[in-house]
Amino acid sequence: MTATKPKAIRRLGDVIFANLAFFAGVSILATLATVAAFLFVQSIPAFTGPEIAAAEDGFWNYVFPFVFGTVYASIIALIIATPLAIGIALYISHFANRRFAQLLGYAVDLLAAIPSVVYGLWGILVLAPFLNPTFMWLNENLGWIPFFAGQVSATGRTMLTVGIVLAIMVLPIMAALIREVFLQTPRLHEEAALALGATRWEMIKMAVLPFGRTGIISAAMLGLGRSLGETMAVAMVLSPTAVINFAVLTSSNSNTIAANIALQFPEAGGNYSNLLIATGLVLFAITMVVNMIARWIISRRAEFSGAN
Template identity: 55%
Template sequence: MDTTTAPPTDAPPPPPVFDKGAPKAKKQLGDRIFLGLSRGSGITLLVIMAAIAAFLTYRAMLAISKDETNFLTTFEWNPQGEPVSFGIAVLAFGTVVSSIIAMVIAVPIAIGIALFISHFAPRRLAAPIAYLVDLLAAVPSIIYGLWGAVFLVPYLDGLNKWLDEYFAWTYIFDKTNEGVARNLFTVGILLAIMILPIITNVIREVFLQSPKMIEEAALALGATRWEVIRMAVIPFGRSGIISASMLGLGRALGETMAVAVVLSPSFLLSFHILDAGGGTFAQNIAAKFNEANGFGRDALIASGLVLFIITLLVNGAARAIIARRKEYSGANA
């Protein structure tokens, strides 16, 4: 897979034969056991992934086959009702909208912070700040949720009123119900704060790898620092920025507790993002789980399967972009 492991890699057929006899057979036994163990672990991981997909699909099929309305377009969640009716339309909408808000806010700021750490900060500050960002990525999501509900929500009420007053004509910022700011907009902002450290970390790594020679050449030709960044750093890091954003997006899509704590859920699909209400896949599972019986749980698993597929696609795409970039930069290094 890469060059650091070149010589000792060909284990299964023994490397160029040294001698034939008892010691070799012994070697092979130990090696075979160890190889078997480590290969077995790798296979275990693949089996777990396959099992996740298989079992979730199985339970989801049990649920969807009894759903009397369209699973994809229904606006309610009533798996234990008389006509069994549940659908993911509102959840999908809420998940996508809150994640988009989070990305719109987080990605530019993350690029800014990454640039700050890699190119603008005084050198003494850069390392501690990078360290701090690392630590922040480790703050548990439930604590972000608690902070969001107790501190951010009352705080954003003012911003909501302001947006409603001046930007109601945009339709999406038109606040039509009276309520605190437990809406998709607040969730988006909270998600942005949560994914900021993760995106920043990846982008910073990429920026730090940008070719120094080119930067210095540009500076020597009289380019300003911003011109260096625009012409040398950002083009080099573009795929890194894309994949970092998608990793952050994956996190935002699957975030459970912070959303569950902050949002006041409802099964109304509304483009007025300042209206309290809406829901996301993960939030709905956490909120409905305790009151769900056997079949209700299957229905929740069905929505979890959709979330799983979405995050799988997003993460897979992000990793594919990173992998492509690795080959590319490896050829140039």
């Protein structure tokens, strides 16, 4: 007797579904490749064509203040938003009673739906004047810290204001994501901590936060990604100068890449628009590097992640 290999049965539904899923998966890669190719090809004329007045000292000198502005504003936003998002998520998932937690959850989701133009307007008209006295106080009393040094802006439209607006913009998505992760902490591990005689806070430190660590990092990266690319709110709040300035309370602030593109593009002629696209390519690269770093952080302690 010869052993015949049983023929795998191919069902029509399975084949159709498998192919649909495959194309959905491939489409995301195709989109990414197309965008990258577009940015790359369109940037070339900026280096080969005639000299551009805005970038007479070379491309890198042109783009660097924007890179700095982008990263700096996003880092400020993340420093403010991450602890707040963790706090909101913890409160909703572990402290508030169920009905109030639901209400808060809706409020957080609603915040995420506000368009960034509105945040920009709010930043200029409400937040900047409101914060200005605080900025004065910070400058007077903590001016010896380089970040708070310098001549305080009279309008309140500063790097710190932008950071706060960005923080509020990324807060909802971060809080929502972290809340979901915290809610998935296995009951088993929470009870293990409580049965050892942990208080509520100790239980959170032993079981909830370590379990949610990867989720927190992912949420922070998502928030960072959003604030790196945010255009309108920054473009509206900042009146930029091309400088590199660590002081967050002054009126000379470096712009971000995205906001700069938005402000300059309508008037850009010739290969100046290609130059702006090249800065877009730099933004693309920054975002990719940030995501790779995040992946690396998460994978470093994968065996302790609780996923096994």
